[in-house]
Amino acid sequence: MKSWRRSRNLLLVSALSLAVALTGCESAAISTSPSPSASAKPPEATKAPEGGGQAGAQTIPTDFKQSPFLDGKNLAAVKERLPSDFKITNEIPSSQMKYEIGTYGGVMRTVTSAPNWDADVFVMNNEPLLNTPGILGEEITGNVLKGYKMSDDQKTISFEMRKGLKWSDGKPVTTEDVRFTVEDVLNNPELTPIFPVWLRSGGVAEGAPLKLEVTDEYNFKISFDRPYGGILIRLAIQGWRGYTELVKPAHYLKQFHKKYTPLEKLEPAIKEAGFQPGEWVNLFNDKDITNWELANQKAVGFPVLYPWVMTKYTENMASYERNPYYFKVDTAGNQLPYIDRIQSTLVQDIEMVGLKTIAGEVDFSRESAALVKMPLYKENEKSGYKALLANMHVTPTDIYLNQTFDDPAWQKVVQDVRFRQALNLALNRKEIIDTIYYGFAKPGTIEDPAFDLTKANQLLDDMGLKKGPDGKRLGPDGKVFTIPFEVGAQAPDIVPMTQLVVEMWKQLGLNVTMKTIDQTLYTTRREANQLQASMIWTHTPLWYMGDWGTANWGTLWDKWRTTGGKEGKEPPADVKKLYTLIDNAAAANPTDAKKIIEQVKQEMKDKVYYFIPISEVKQPLIVNAKLRNIPSDSSFAIAANFSGEQFFFGK
Amino acid sequence: MLNYISYRVLQLIPLLIAISMIVFVIIQLPPGDFLTTYIAQLKLAGNAVSESTILNLQAEYGLDKSMYMQYFIWLKNIILHGDLGRSFQWNQPVADVIGPRLALTVVISLISLVFVWAVAIPIGIYSATHQYSVFDYIFTFIGFIGLAVPGFLIALILVYFIFVQTGVSITGLFSPEFVDAPWNAAKIMNMLPRLILPVIVIGMSGTASLIRVTRGMLLDELSKQYVITARAKGVAERKLLFKYPVRMAINPLISTIGWTLPALISGEAIVSIVLNLQTTGPMLLKALMFQDMYLTGSFLLILSVMTVIGTLLSDILLAAVDPRIRFGGVSE
Numbered sequence: 001m002k003s004w005r006r007s008r009n010l011l012l013v014s015a016l017s018l019a020v021a022l023t024g025c026e027s028a029a030i031s032t033s034p035s036p037s038a039s040a041k042p043p044e045a046t047k048a049p050e051g052g053g054q055a056g057a058q059t060i061p062t063d064f065k066q067s068p069f070l071d072g073k074n075l076a077a078v079k080e081r082l083p084s085d086f087k088i089t090n091e092i093p094s095s096q097m098k099y100e101i102g103t104y105g106g107v108m109r110t111v112t113s114a115p116n117w118d119a120d121v122f123v124m125n126n127e128p129l130l131n132t133p134g135i136l137g138e139e140i141t142g143n144v145l146k147g148y149k150m151s152d153d154q155k156t157i158s159f160e161m162r163k164g165l166k167w168s169d170g171k172p173v174t175t176e177d178v179r180f181t182v183e184d185v186l187n188n189p190e191l192t193p194i195f196p197v198w199l200r201s202g203g204v205a206e207g208a209p210l211k212l213e214v215t216d217e218y219n220f221k222i223s224f225d226r227p228y229g230g231i232l233i234r235l236a237i238q239g240w241r242g243y244t245e246l247v248k249p250a251h252y253l254k255q256f257h258k259k260y261t262p263l264e265k266l267e268p269a270i271k272e273a274g275f276q277p278g279e280w281v282n283l284f285n286d287k288d289i290t291n292w293e294l295a296n297q298k299a300v301g302f303p304v305l306y307p308w309v310m311t312k313y314t315e316n317m318a319s320y321e322r323n324p325y326y327f328k329v330d331t332a333g334n335q336l337p338y339i340d341r342i343q344s345t346l347v348q349d350i351e352m353v354g355l356k357t358i359a360g361e362v363d364f365s366r367e368s369a370a371l372v373k374m375p376l377y378k379e380n381e382k383s384g385y386k387a388l389l390a391n392m393h394v395t396p397t398d399i400y401l402n403q404t405f406d407d408p409a410w411q412k413v414v415q416d417v418r419f420r421q422a423l424n425l426a427l428n429r430k431e432i433i434d435t436i437y438y439g440f441a442k443p444g445t446i447e448d449p450a451f452d453l454t455k456a457n458q459l460l461d462d463m464g465l466k467k468g469p470d471g472k473r474l475g476p477d478g479k480v481f482t483i484p485f486e487v488g489a490q491a492p493d494i495v496p497m498t499q500l501v502v503e504m505w506k507q508l509g510l511n512v513t514m515k516t517i518d519q520t521l522y523t524t525r526r527e528a529n530q531l532q533a534s535m536i537w538t539h540t541p542l543w544y545m546g547d548w549g550t551a552n553w554g555t556l557w558d559k560w561r562t563t564g565g566k567e568g569k570e571p572p573a574d575v576k577k578l579y580t581l582i583d584n585a586a587a588a589n590p591t592d593a594k595k596i597i598e599q600v601k602q603e604m605k606d607k608v609y610y611f612i613p614i615s616e617v618k619q620p621l622i623v624n625a626k627l628r629n630i631p632s633d634s635s636f637a638i639a640a641n642f643s644g645e646q647f648f649f650g651k
Numbered sequence: 652m653l654n655y656i657s658y659r660v661l662q663l664i665p666l667l668i669a670i671s672m673i674v675f676v677i678i679q680l681p682p683g684d685f686l687t688t689y690i691a692q693l694k695l696a697g698n699a700v701s702e703s704t705i706l707n708l709q710a711e712y713g714l715d716k717s718m719y720m721q722y723f724i725w726l727k728n729i730i731l732h733g734d735l736g737r738s739f740q741w742n743q744p745v746a747d748v749i750g751p752r753l754a755l756t757v758v759i760s761l762i763s764l765v766f767v768w769a770v771a772i773p774i775g776i777y778s779a780t781h782q783y784s785v786f787d788y789i790f791t792f793i794g795f796i797g798l799a800v801p802g803f804l805i806a807l808i809l810v811y812f813i814f815v816q817t818g819v820s821i822t823g824l825f826s827p828e829f830v831d832a833p834w835n836a837a838k839i840m841n842m843l844p845r846l847i848l849p850v851i852v853i854g855m856s857g858t859a860s861l862i863r864v865t866r867g868m869l870l871d872e873l874s875k876q877y878v879i880t881a882r883a884k885g886v887a888e889r890k891l892l893f894k895y896p897v898r899m900a901i902n903p904l905i906s907t908i909g910w911t912l913p914a915l916i917s918g919e920a921i922v923s924i925v926l927n928l929q930t931t932g933p934m935l936l937k938a939l940m941f942q943d944m945y946l947t948g949s950f951l952l953i954l955s956v957m958t959v960i961g962t963l964l965s966d967i968l969l970a971a972v973d974p975r976i977r978f979g980g981v982s983e
Contacts, residue, residue, distance in 0.1 A: 115740060115741050116740075116741060191707075193703045193706050194702040195703070274734075281707070282710075285707060292693075296742065297743075315929060316823075316830045316929060317830055348923065348933040348937075349925075352927045355810070356820060358814075359814065359820035383818075518681075519688075520681065520682065520687055523683065524682040524687060
């Protein structure tokens with residue numbers, strides 16, 4: 001049942017490698033499509049998307065092919081179904097994958113242990129408005145939207161849509177869909193009681209909501225009253241957003257919207273859906289399938305832009321078939337995806353996923369694959385799959401001490417930077433890596449990775465934490481100072497890692513204990529500021545996702561920040577400075593954001609707000625041995641998921 | 652007799668109301684609710700959950716109302732509309748979630764029950780009539796193993812050995828091509844051989860205990876005066892055995908119908924998880940972990956009602972079969 005939770009667990013990539021290569025294309029108009037007249041003249045080589053095959057020399061196909069699966073289905077010619085602004089696929093940078101032109105056909109089998117959810121299918125199917133090849137955030141290109149142009153003051157972004165783009169039911173996608181989504185859904189207080197923060201200026205709670213201006217059928221602008229360059233990465237990847245944030249199928253949804261269909265006419269449908277009379281909002285939300293619900297059984301029949309469309313859902317299996325109107329092609333003019341169908345099998349328990357995997361009944365599995373099972377996977381590769389190791393996109397397990405926990409003695413100690421430095425010095429990273437990650441990890445680089453117990457003890461002595469008669473250090477209140485860890489088993493490495501850390505910190509004469517608690521209880525206790533010490537991962541390796549664990553190490557301070565000072569407690573100046581940096585990074589364009597992230601890292605290094613001992617953990621990726629166009633091990637495992645439409649079964 | 656039955660039925664009404672209250676309170680007891688779990692999951696995955704989504708969900712599921720209101724609405728819908736509420740986790744009416752799995756669960760449980768009876772009763776009779784013989788010891792030994800080892804462990808071991816020896820993974824009741832096929836003869840034929848494993852595993856502990864019960868009861872009966880008298884009068888041994896003592900010995904089968912009924916639909920949760928059976932047991936477990944209130948509540952309520960009805964049936968049957976049982980103060 002925990003696949004979803006375990007889901008994005010262990011991964012990690014070097015935060016450094018992300019921050020290094022900066023591309024300077026943010027304020028230029030970006031497109032991965034040929035311009036409408038491009039068939040006549042060759043495209044600019046420098047703007048050619050990566051991953052399109054031969055590096056640099058991009059060819060624009062003029063001749064299109066479709067899967068034999070679609071033959072004889074009474075569809076228009078493939079050229080008519082594709083937008084004239086079709087997209088040449090560029091999901092993975094060429095440095096991470098050598099693209100092969102594929103062949104059509106086949107069924108991809110995935111497994112999930114959660115009803116109405118399959119993370120592998122979700123990531124494979126989800127289409128963001130813009131994209132960033134390899135999910136690195138180094139370059140932001142068009143996806144569902146053809147391209148964008150950011151104004152110099154970073155307040156207005158003009159978007160161009162793909163001409164002739166069609167929903168999976170064949171209806172055109174135009175700015176009317178955008179207008180409907182913004183005006184009739186986002187700006188309707190019944191449907192959206194609280195306007196999403198990320199669509200407010202600067203991405204902060206006090207910013208004004210975005211303004212939409214529709215230019216014509218295929219062009220629109222959104223504007224903010226303060227610079228918000230960070231909106232681009234949010235549209236492209238942050239939070240795994242999809243196109244449904246701004247583009248919903250208006251022609252379909254209008255029949256459930258009070259503004260377009262009188263309430264009396266809606267009542268039968270409301271009743272049928274099991275809601276109380278007049279609850280058209282519930283009906284609309286029920287019918288409106290967002291990207292997060294694409295694997296939900298309600299998605300059958302809903303018009304989408306995904307490579308595969310859900311066609312059937314039973315209690316055992318979800319079936320998807322290729323979308324005949326999908327807008328991506330390869331450089332040879334083959335309409336993607338290559339694989340015709342997906343079958344997502346629902347099993348009772350996550351362990352059953354492992355059994356199906358080693359029996360060779362799974363063609364692609366990332367979500368439920370765990371590093372601890374790698375020997376088992378390797379041993380059974382004769383079943384017809386390959387067990388690869390790619391990178392994790394989250395840190396494996398970070399350690400938090402809640403600096404706002406309601407105990408004066410505790411606060412006095414943990415708010416002292418010397419205490420945190422001492423604990424950091426007492427973490428033996430090599431031992432953690434060898435014991436828990438079998439060597440498939442590296443020491444974290446954000447904080448000082450040195451291991452020095454003498455210096456650590458010295459720091460604690462300097463603080464005045466004297467040892468009592470039993471050798472245990474006493475807190476300022478004269479009682480034995482205790483660090484009580486409470487952790488949930490959200491990922492397989494959290495509990496063993498906590499056990500190790502407990503032993504390491506005991507070496508300092510500290511009384512450290514641990515307790516495993518239910519994951520729901522963990523969340524409840526954390527939100528009530530009742531956790532003192534805990535462990536969980538963050539998305540730190542993805543520079544655009546980093547929240548820097550603020551809700552964990554300063555729960556009340558974080559509440560002060562997210563409620564605009566209404567709740568929680570006002571943090572000290574250094575923490576405020578960190579918050580400002582994080583907010584600035586969120587609002588800035590990618591180039592500036594990455595510079596600000598470096599400052600955040602420096603703050604983390606100096607102040608050790610929480611501990612990130614390990615980085616660059618590997619994530620197993622199970623793929624059918626015949627599956628091709630799989631990115632190399634230098635990429636994120638989850639990025640491989642994103643390029644699902646490029647997979648094909650080789651001979 | 653009719654008086655007795657109607658009296659017992661009337662007794663059930665306050666009992667059922669009390670049960671429904673307890674069930675509802677119990678499922679509300681753990682901290683947080685379904686939304687806490689759901690939102691925590693989304694956040695852990697790096698997804699920003701907006702306040703408006705949370706508010707919308709709360710209103711949609713009625714979680715913004717007080718507990719009393721939630722209980723009364725739940726009860727009202729069950730009684731007036733037969734509506735068991737909506738499963739949060741599946742986002743479907745509870746009846747639609749439970750329904751399809753129920754048939755399979757009942758089939759497996761019924762076959763297991765028949766298996767248990769067919770195996771345990773003859774062995775129990777044999778053990779009792781051949782007390783302290785070699786086979787008595789062998790059956791007793793196997794029986795104790797079956798009682799002592801949990802079903803899921805046996806299932807795990809069997810699954811492991813079958814996979815290692817044959818490369819076939821036992822993952823479910825159907826081979827892949829039949830998973831989604833409509834019910835027909837071919838699908839049933841596909842299912843039958845795959846049923847053997849779960850039936851044996853689920854039946855194992857039941858068999859073991861029933862062997863012991865039958866053996867013990869029969870030994871008691873065999874030493875009674877009427878048996879000795881019959882034997883002294885020269886009644887054939889086989890006729891003597893089946894005429895009275897065996898009938899008395901299987902009395903526990905009738906008195907345990909009360910527990911058999913709910914067991915029929917609850918399935919063996921852990922065994923079903925290990926063997927990946929699409930029965931109701933694993934669904935209940937998952938619903939409990941997700942705090943899927945209405946699904947859990949409805950399920951527990953159905954189980955309780957089944958137990959109550961089963962007990963009623965047992966009472967009536969026992970009263971009919973055994974005149975020694977009194978009608979608890981109700982005059983005929």
